[in-house]
Amino acid sequence: MAGASHVVVFLVFSNLAIAMGATPPILNPYVGKCKSSCEEELNISLYLHQVFAGAARNQEVILSPGFPNSFGVIAVNDWTMHATANSTASIIARAKGMHIQATQSQANGFAWFVPFSMVFEDSSFGGSTLQVMGAISGANGEWAIVGGTGKLSMARGTVNFTEVQPQSNPNSENYRKIDIHAFYTPSPAV
Template sequence: MAIKLYLLLFLAFFTFSKADLALLKLKPKEIQMTVYFQDYSGGPNATVVEITGPSHGLLSFTKFGAIFCTDDPITKGFEESSAQIARAQGIYVTSALDGSNTHVLISIVFINDEYKGSTLEIQGTSAQFERVREVAVVGGTGKFRLARGYATFETLSYDHASHYALIQCNLTVLHF
């Protein structure tokens, strides 16, 4: 009985070890892409809303504990009329007492033909008043399985009257 158990454990260990070794032999692919978040924080077509309290007028981006939900269109080019390739769906929370940092949890959900149905998962602290912010790519699905890497965000323009921000996102991602 004990011999059968040891044999079973040995076979299970050997099977998992071979699978792990096969995975280690795969070479990750690297992709670099630049996309543009079309962010509307006000008006009838808002793509960002504050969910921790009533938002009358400007959102409270610097208020500690403020939580926002987003569903921004992501385009291939910086123009609003550029082809939409994905959506940025998720939440972020103003997580620093002084309002300087937000914690970002965003899924980039691709809708274009090349990556349709695939996602990239972004998570981390974003120093929201820095010119360029860096956040980790912690995973992905579809064509981006086992993704890891980083994303940088830079606000290229902001129109106070329309509450519209154009945010450039540079992605560097390794995936299998």
């Protein structure tokens, strides 16, 4: 014979099951939909200026373990980005990060692993960032955009780069034309 506690448990669960079946769940009408203006697309070309020697250098080696092929060398960078391949042009953004020589054998050439924050200084995206990572293993290549902040929040995309003729001394600097293609979700206006 069932005790009173069994009957109470049965009634509670029975009523709960009936209540759940009778009342449809409240659904958020925005689930799966954009609550703001959704994604926007960014297509921009800039010139990354890398100065690796001389008084105006914008990178510095912080670790050089002495392995063959400079394996393990780590340098920090604050490369500038301009609208043209001219160091006197206005700075649009800076690549603040590091690069690490990640290839041991000279037969394999070089491969600098490059993670950095592209920090915009211009008026349209000032203070916003793109988080970029990839490798430099030749004159041309591609990096991944793995995030962003500010007006470029939740960015994703690619940066294609091509080394262009340096303007002055090829032994101390170079320029890379970078083509940025990204999607981002701007913050909704409040």
